[in-house]
Amino acid sequence: MSTEKVDYLLLFRGTNWDKGMSPEQIQKVVTNWYAWFDRLKREGRCSGGHPLQSSGKIVSGKGRTVSDGPFAESKETIGGYFYLHVADEAEAVSIAQLCPGLDYGVVVEVRPVAEMCAVRERAVNGGVMAKEIPLETAGSR
């Protein structure tokens, strides 16, 4: 076992969890959320995170079509993220289980950050990638 940390992204899904709740209740949940974030940062287990605006654009297809959300009041929409440094996936999941929004319908996606994009990895393994392309240019920090 190594003590090396691995990186995980927590993606919080749901931008409608506050529906039907009183402002006091919402404030309590969000205050707990901030306290949870601050504690993880102090412990060195989280290096950053942000809420997302409930708006934005989706760019898709060969025609590069630009469309609006819908991001507001949706169960699927990602409302924010945390960036974690943990020992293993079990630790990332146990952190996710402390999300104060869970009791109100928020869903947390726990995703390991990859060293190299899957497509590139397959290309390198399959001998497609030319050797002259330095590998370190692919991974961004």
Add this chain to the structure above:
Amino acid sequence: MSETKPMSEYLLLFRGKDWDEGLPQDELQRLLDEVIAWHDDLAKRGRIKAGQPLERRGKVVSGEKGRGVTDGPFVESKEGIGGYLILLAGSEEEAVAIAKSSPTLFYGTTVEVRPLLNECPCFVRARRKLTFASV
């Protein structure tokens, strides 16, 4: 890059199945070169604050006290997120223009462009309601 223009942060989420599926090797090579060049150009222009690919697996935690833990059901689907970039841009239009220039769009990926906030919008809404209530 203009020094005077204030930059905002945008999260770009890349969704979709693996775009290399069924591509002939020479096309895959060309596309990979293009993706790397696209990324390097943005990085050189100081537009990338962070960004990484995600592994095509994970867990989903849901329900009261987070009791429901399942394997990520959507990581390999069209909606699955394969990676992200935190972009610095002068406006949402500019962030969208950068997203539109992503070389993998032609091969079926979708890019979601979302402004980053410092404060949770639910919190802002709740506080506004409380302020009005106390007036």
